[in-house]
Amino acid sequence: MDFRRTPLTEIAHQVRGGEVSAREVTEHALGRIAELNPTVGAFVAVDGTRALEQAAAVDQIVATGGDPGPLAGIPLGVKDSEDAAGYRSTYGSALLAEAPVAVSDSVHVARLRAAGCVVVGKTNLPEFAWSGVTDNDLFGPTRNPWNLEHTSGGSSGGAAAALASGMVPLATGSDGGGSIRIPSACCGLSGMKPSLGRVPGGGPEAPGWLDLSTKGPMARTMADVIAALDVVVGPEPTDLRSLPRPEANWPAVLEDPHVPARVAWSPTLGFAEVDAEVLAVCERSLSVLESLGAEVVEVDPVFDTDPVGDWLTMVAACLLRTMGPLRDNPAWGRLDPMLAAVVDSARSTTALQMVEVLDRCHEMNVRLVELFHDARLLVTPTTAALPPPIALGGSGIVNGKTTPNWVQLTYPFNMTRSPAATVCVGLSSSGLPVGLQLIGPQHADLVVLRSAAALEAAIGFDELAPVGS
Numbered sequence: 001m002d003f004r005r006t007p008l009t010e011i012a013h014q015v016r017g018g019e020v021s022a023r024e025v026t027e028h029a030l031g032r033i034a035e036l037n038p039t040v041g042a043f044v045a046v047d048g049t050r051a052l053e054q055a056a057a058v059d060q061i062v063a064t065g066g067d068p069g070p071l072a073g074i075p076l077g078v079k080d081s082e083d084a085a086g087y088r089s090t091y092g093s094a095l096l097a098e099a100p101v102a103v104s105d106s107v108h109v110a111r112l113r114a115a116g117c118v119v120v121g122k123t124n125l126p127e128f129a130w131s132g133v134t135d136n137d138l139f140g141p142t143r144n145p146w147n148l149e150h151t152s153g154g155s156s157g158g159a160a161a162a163l164a165s166g167m168v169p170l171a172t173g174s175d176g177g178g179s180i181r182i183p184s185a186c187c188g189l190s191g192m193k194p195s196l197g198r199v200p201g202g203g204p205e206a207p208g209w210l211d212l213s214t215k216g217p218m219a220r221t222m223a224d225v226i227a228a229l230d231v232v233v234g235p236e237p238t239d240l241r242s243l244p245r246p247e248a249n250w251p252a253v254l255e256d257p258h259v260p261a262r263v264a265w266s267p268t269l270g271f272a273e274v275d276a277e278v279l280a281v282c283e284r285s286l287s288v289l290e291s292l293g294a295e296v297v298e299v300d301p302v303f304d305t306d307p308v309g310d311w312l313t314m315v316a317a318c319l320l321r322t323m324g325p326l327r328d329n330p331a332w333g334r335l336d337p338m339l340a341a342v343v344d345s346a347r348s349t350t351a352l353q354m355v356e357v358l359d360r361c362h363e364m365n366v367r368l369v370e371l372f373h374d375a376r377l378l379v380t381p382t383t384a385a386l387p388p389p390i391a392l393g394g395s396g397i398v399n400g401k402t403t404p405n406w407v408q409l410t411y412p413f414n415m416t417r418s419p420a421a422t423v424c425v426g427l428s429s430s431g432l433p434v435g436l437q438l439i440g441p442q443h444a445d446l447v448v449l450r451s452a453a454a455l456e457a458a459i460g461f462d463e464l465a466p467v468g469s
Contacts, residue, residue: 001028003169004464008074008224011169012116015058015073022058022073026051026118029075032167033120036468041142042152042162043077046121050086051075054118069116070231076117077162077171081129081155081208082106082215084119092136093127094331095323107202107236108172108215115231123171124158127336128319132182132407133394134158137334141390144186145465146432150387153183159218160187165468169219170228176213177311178382178410181422183218185382185435188424188465190222190456194229195443196417197243200236209318211241212311212414222423222453226250229449248446257454260376260447263294267380270301272408274384275398281434282381285425288458289379299371302378303364303412310357311411316346317354338394365416365442372441377451380409382422382435409437419445421452424461 001020003011014020030048037043061068078084081091083102090096105113113119127136134157135141142157144150145165152161156173160183163171173180175193184191199215201207217228234245265286268274286296320343326332332340371378385396385406396406413420422435436455440448 001025002166004166004220007221008071008169008219008227012070012072012074016062016067018062022055022118023052025073026055026075026120029120029168036165036167039143039148040145040161040165040467041140042123042158042165042167043121044080044090044124044139044158045087047086051118051120058116058118069114071112071228072116074117074170075120075168076112077121077123077159077168078109078119079156079159079172079174080122080125081174082109082172084109084122087122090138091128092125092138094138094334095326095329097138097331107200108232111232112172112217112228117170120168123162125156126154127339128323129155129174129176129179130315130319130339130342131155131394132178133388134183135390137336143390144387145467146188148467149389149391150432151186151390153186153387155179156218157183160184160189163218163220164188164465169224171218172215173218174213174215175414176209176315177414178407180216180218181382181410181420181435181437182407185422185424186387186433188433188461188463189218189220190225190421190423190452191218192216192225192229192421192449192452193413193419194233195243195419195445197239197241198445199229199232200234200239200242202236202239202242208322210314211417212314222449222456223254226253226449226453243443246446250446250449253446253450254453257450257457259289259292259294259451259454261293261295262375263289263296264299264371264375264378265296266298266300266302266378268300269380269409269412270303271306272384273398274381275386277428278381278384278386278434281426281428282436285436285455285459288455292454292458297375299375302371303367306408307360307364307412307415308405308408310360311415312342313349313353313357316342317349319343320346361415364412368416368418368441376441376447378439380437380439382409382437384408386428386430386432386434413439418442419448421448423452423456423459425459426461427463
């Protein structure tokens with residue numbers, strides 16, 4: 001069994017039909033984790049006993065003629081910033097290394113578990129999910145299965161590496177600045193950041209990153225992402241931002257994948273410098289869009305300036321709220337110095353400044369509305385650089401120069417709450433994946449998913465990462 005070659009729906013079909021047991025599928029996942037995780041560092045906690053008990057419950061439902069759900073027996077990795085019953089949520093930080101064990105699942109995890117998934121463990125992330133590379137003082141780095149000297153991206157880098165190496169077929173992620181799209185692109189996956197509120201948060205605590213972050217399932221292919229999204233979208237009364245259940249059948253997207261008649265291509269969004277090799281791979285994929293019937297028009301700039309300052313203002317304020325009460329923790333000295341500086345910067349932010357940042361988010365969305373009057377889809381490179389070497393400590397390389405902001409192309413669409421996906425469109429000369437980002441109008445998740453599925457099929461990228469093969 002290779003999780004990277006067998007669709008989620010096929011695995012679940014076999015479990016529901018009794019062709020293979022959930023226990024066998026779970027044991028395979030646990031075996032892959034035991035074999036590969038010491039090298040990759042994707043998982044930070046695994047509970048085989050608990051996972052096998054869940055698998056046995058799935059098998060019991062099948063044995064008695066019941067239906068355990070559309071994702072029956074699917075092994076699931078949960079990002080370590082999201083609660084799963086029986087596990088700590090450490091957020092990759094020594095500050096929370098002894099956090100209480102969660103007694104319940106997040107809404108996201110609960111819906112996946114109700115659909116038949118088996119939680120096998122927690123996946124790594126950068127400290128408090130704030131960085132584009134997955135490394136922290138508590139668990140160390142997560143390595144890219146395409147090249148172990150390079151990062152898997154972040155912040156859902158543990159999830160992406162686990163998927164790319166075939167440890168599990170499904171994982172949870174979250175995206176507050178690119179944290180699903182960046183690691184998906186770095187690890188050769190198709191990924192999707194849904195519209196804000198499409199996959200609800202909710203629960204007793206307020207959202208950690210205000211209106212920037214959304215949760216979402218991660219998988220290797222767009223078909224698998226859609227299968228998982230179908231069971232997690234929909235309203236949640238404790239989430240003020242949650243959206244109604246869409247009337248459309250999301251898996252039906254795969255029956256008629258196509259791209260809009262007119263697609264806008266923006267290589268830099270107007271402010272980013274993109275590595276020449278990344279740009280070349282992405283530009284080759286434009287001819288594929290044209291072969292699918294799209295007229296591709298270049299639209300650059302989209303925005304007048306890089307909104308990173310405004311994005312950081314919002315993130316810093318949220319982190320100060322979350323981390324401020326932990327300042328007296330003896331482990332505060334182990335905090336990533338850059339993260340500590342970001343948190344401290346928020347102490348001087350005024351209420352008026354925060355409102356002005358939200359005003360500029362509004363203005364950015366108005367610009368997108370104008371763009372989408374002319375084209376139904378916007379495409380850009382997903383990242384400005386190839387997956388960086390871990391030794392660079394978080395920086396990337398763009399046209400031979402080291403830069404800390406090699407992720408300039410994703411966070412604008414957290415600020416506008418737009419649905420956005422990434423599709424692997426090829427490999428660099430050094431064998432590292434390159435992603436193309438697809439952005440749609442407000443709440444037009446199906447437009448993005450349908451286009452991403454069409455592009456993925458037409459590109460036909462089907463290579464597997466060396467680690468795990």
